[in-house]
Amino acid sequence: MQTVSSWGRLRQVPHEVARPAFLDEARAVLQAGGAPALCYGKGRSYGDVCLNENGRLIVTDLLDRIISFDRERGVLRAEAGLTFERLLRVVVPHGWFLAVTPGTKFVTLGGAVANDVHGKNHEAVGTFGAHVLSLGLARSFGEVLTLSPTQNAELFAATVGGLGLTGAILWVELQLVPIRSAMMEIETLATADLDAFFRRAQESRDWPYTVAWVDCLAKGAATGRGFFARGRHAETGELTVHGNPRLSVPFDAPGALLNAHTMALFNGAILYRPWALGAKTMHYDPFFYPLDSIAHWNRLYGKRGFFQHQSVVPMAHAPDTIRKLLELTAEFREGSFLMVLKLFGDKPSPGLMSFPMAGATLALDFPNKGESTRRLLGRMAELVMTAGGRLYPAKDATMSGDAFRAGYPAWRQLEAQRDPAIMSDFWRRVTAPAAAGAA
Amino acid sequence: MTILILGATSAIAQAYARRRAGEGARFVLAGRRQDRLAAIAADLIACGAAAADPFVVDLTAIDGIEETARALRARFGEFDEALIAYGLLGEQVVSEQDPHAARVMFDTNFTSAALWALALLKDRPAAVPFTLVAIGSVAGDRGRASNFIYGAAKGALDRLLEGLAQKYGGSPVRIITIKPGFVDTPMTAGIPKGGPLWATPDAVAADIARAVAKGRRVVYTPWFWRPIMLIIRHLPWFVFKRLKI
Ligand SMILES: Cc1cc2nc3c(=O)[nH]c(=O)nc-3n(C[C@H](O)[C@H](O)[C@H](O)COP(=O)(O)OP(=O)(O)OC[C@H]3O[C@@H](n4cnc5c(N)ncnc54)[C@H](O)[C@@H]3O)c2cc1C
Numbered sequence: 001m002q003t004v005s006s007w008g009r010l011r012q013v014p015h016e017v018a019r020p021a022f023l024d025e026a027r028a029v030l031q032a033g034g035a036p037a038l039c040y041g042k043g044r045s046y047g048d049v050c051l052n053e054n055g056r057l058i059v060t061d062l063l064d065r066i067i068s069f070d071r072e073r074g075v076l077r078a079e080a081g082l083t084f085e086r087l088l089r090v091v092v093p094h095g096w097f098l099a100v101t102p103g104t105k106f107v108t109l110g111g112a113v114a115n116d117v118h119g120k121n122h123e124a125v126g127t128f129g130a131h132v133l134s135l136g137l138a139r140s141f142g143e144v145l146t147l148s149p150t151q152n153a154e155l156f157a158a159t160v161g162g163l164g165l166t167g168a169i170l171w172v173e174l175q176l177v178p179i180r181s182a183m184m185e186i187e188t189l190a191t192a193d194l195d196a197f198f199r200r201a202q203e204s205r206d207w208p209y210t211v212a213w214v215d216c217l218a219k220g221a222a223t224g225r226g227f228f229a230r231g232r233h234a235e236t237g238e239l240t241v242h243g244n245p246r247l248s249v250p251f252d253a254p255g256a257l258l259n260a261h262t263m264a265l266f267n268g269a270i271l272y273r274p275w276a277l278g279a280k281t282m283h284y285d286p287f288f289y290p291l292d293s294i295a296h297w298n299r300l301y302g303k304r305g306f307f308q309h310q311s312v313v314p315m316a317h318a319p320d321t322i323r324k325l326l327e328l329t330a331e332f333r334e335g336s337f338l339m340v341l342k343l344f345g346d347k348p349s350p351g352l353m354s355f356p357m358a359g360a361t362l363a364l365d366f367p368n369k370g371e372s373t374r375r376l377l378g379r380m381a382e383l384v385m386t387a388g389g390r391l392y393p394a395k396d397a398t399m400s401g402d403a404f405r406a407g408y409p410a411w412r413q414l415e416a417q418r419d420p421a422i423m424s425d426f427w428r429r430v431t432a433p434a435a436a437g438a439a
Numbered sequence: 440m441t442i443l444i445l446g447a448t449s450a451i452a453q454a455y456a457r458r459r460a461g462e463g464a465r466f467v468l469a470g471r472r473q474d475r476l477a478a479i480a481a482d483l484i485a486c487g488a489a490a491a492d493p494f495v496v497d498l499t500a501i502d503g504i505e506e507t508a509r510a511l512r513a514r515f516g517e518f519d520e521a522l523i524a525y526g527l528l529g530e531q532v533v534s535e536q537d538p539h540a541a542r543v544m545f546d547t548n549f550t551s552a553a554l555w556a557l558a559l560l561k562d563r564p565a566a567v568p569f570t571l572v573a574i575g576s577v578a579g580d581r582g583r584a585s586n587f588i589y590g591a592a593k594g595a596l597d598r599l600l601e602g603l604a605q606k607y608g609g610s611p612v613r614i615i616t617i618k619p620g621f622v623d624t625p626m627t628a629g630i631p632k633g634g635p636l637w638a639t640p641d642a643v644a645a646d647i648a649r650a651v652a653k654g655r656r657v658v659y660t661p662w663f664w665r666p667i668m669l670i671i672r673h674l675p676w677f678v679f680k681r682l683k684i
Pocket residue numbers: 007038039040041042043044045046049050060080081101102103104106107108109110111112114115116117118119120163164165167168169170291394395424
């Protein structure tokens with residue numbers, strides 16, 4: 001047994017780890033039988049979707065080969081453990097980019113499909129899954145299946161956003177988007193309050209990428225103060241790829257370092273740094289991946305790890321709910337400084353269980369202080385549920401089974417398509433009571 | 440630039456080939472699994488390789504080496520570079536007891552590799568540049584109770600390469616031994632990892648690329664193994680015999 005944790009580092013979880021180097025091996029591991037299995041990409045999920053205590057974990061990082069890259073059409077097929085980091089190194093020089101990317105490039109194709117990740121351009125292009133042309137899925141039984149919106153369509157819908165439960169994704173074929181330059185044109189605007197954010201979002205519809213940061217410590221009339229950034233790929237500039245992380249956090253920050261000042265400094269230095277107000281041009285790397293410049297930044301939260309809350313609330317209730325969430329975090333003083341805020345559009349996702357829905361999504365980190373942090377997360381979840389929203393499984397470590405099932409009514413369909421040899425800590429946590437009740 | 444890789448499915452070899460693919464090199468990928476070699480070839484092409492041809496062969500089939508080497512050279516032309524990457528860590532306790540297992544260790548890590556080196560150099564026009572790289576191991580520098588069968592084979596290979604290097608001194612033929620320490624690859628899957636001594640295959644590959652560019656004779660990788668092994672090689676017997684390493 002070997003211990004593995006997820007990005008939040010809340011628990012060191014024992015697993016029987018397999019690290020196949022080739023696709024045939026990965027399939028053989030899944031089919032070998034034994035304890036329930038689960039795939040693990042780069043473990044950039046914060047909670048327990050990528051963990052499977054005392055079970056088998058199929059770590060996919062060695063499965064990172066490109067199978068084909070059509071430089072004319074921008075179609076790339078690769079093994080599921082390929083990271084966005086390496087993918088960009090290969091495709092950017094040829095004038096292609098990911099249609100959708102999360103806030104870190106250290107995620108794998110398989111993980112991006114399984115959480116159907118979103119980027120700063122959800123309103124314009126939908127989720128990652130919307131750009132997946134097809135994928136190969138190995139199950140604990142039978143042949144490797146090719147899934148697409150038209151081939152094995154039901155299983156495709158269950159697999160995109162399917163939290164790794166339908167099988168092991170062996171390869172993914174993607175449609176990339178053309179770029180002329182590796183540079184981005186950015187505008188950063190100050191927002192005085194939440195209304196200003198929603199106004200900015202409205203008037204930025206012709207910018208594909210938008211995101212905002214809100215100061216969690218601002219109170220009263222200033223609640224929701226922050227800034228709003230919008231960007232697009234530049235028309236001119238070179239197609240230069242990103243570099244390596246410049247800094248690394250070598251070990252857990254001792255508790256003493258973890259005070260309001262250091263975390264504010266960290267957030268300020270890393271998140272605000274590229275974002276001086278006004279218009280500018282910058283490389284895609286600091287625009288999309290500001291935190292990637294420091295390897296292992298999650299260690300700054302110390303040994304006990306940290307939580308992230310990310311939720312989405314339908315538009316009608318968004319301004320009101322976000323204000324309440326900000327007031328709640330200010331009241332609890334659990335040490336969150338920044339809230340990332342953006343809008344999701346109404347582009348449907350191909351996945352049954354995808355997180356995004358039309359509305360506003362917000363994300364904030366909290367150092368793990370134990371019960372008090374969990375209580376706050378519970379209260380936040382209640383507010384979100386009341387507003388008809390839901391929490392993001394990729395970020396979650398605490399939501400109740402009820403909250404999950406209310407937010408994801410299609411969960412039974414996923415359960416029906418789940419590979420019986422696959423299980424995760426997340427799935428056990430959020431389905432256990434109802435599954436038992438139904439049986 | 441045409442590079443022959445013997446044992447192209449090795450994690451270290453793959454990382455090395457990826458680095459060289461960016462230069463537009465052509466690869467011949469020898470190994471025993473067609474499907475796996477084909478997956479690696481496709482990846483190298485996507486990374487910029489001008490060509491990548493799988494070549495399925497039992498590299499340790501001692502009697503066939505001379506002929507296979509000739510066939511390879513006839514089919515692909517003279518290579519500019521060859522990397523002997525395949526190897527077998529085995530289990531010391533098993534191969535100490537089982538002569539057949541011991542022989543597989545010697546045949547894989549030494550005999551076949553040595554014959555490949557000879558066959559690839561045989562009848563080469565002396566004026567044509569060629570770089571022969573083989574992956575040995577720090578384990579070959581001294582015989583240790585915990586892995587002397589593997590170590591003996593890797594050490595013998597190093598000795599052979601040393602002799603060849605002397606023979607080809609002053610010619611454009613380079614003979615390089617790479618001596619990695621602990622590398623995080625499938626070969627060491629069963630060994631608990633972590634800590635500063637463990638290197639990534641890519642770090643080792645970067646050192647191989649540098650060694651090839653500079654035409655070094657012996658390269659320890661990562662670099663800190665050079666001073667470590669310098670000390671270990673020079674420990675007098677009465678000290679060394681008591682060491683549990
Ligand atoms: C700094 C940071 C910023 C982020 N920003 C965003 C963001 O903007 N938008 C967003 O959507 N997410 C974001 N995330 C979350 C991240 O994108 C997702 O958690 C992503 O799924 C992680 O990918 P991974 O390869 O690390 O997968 P893991 O976290 O290892 O696994 C995630 C899930 O995928 C499954 N899985 C992995 N590989 C396979 C496979 N081959 N076959 C089947 N199932 C598999 C696992 O079982 C698990 O259920 C961010 C995370 C970080 C750390």
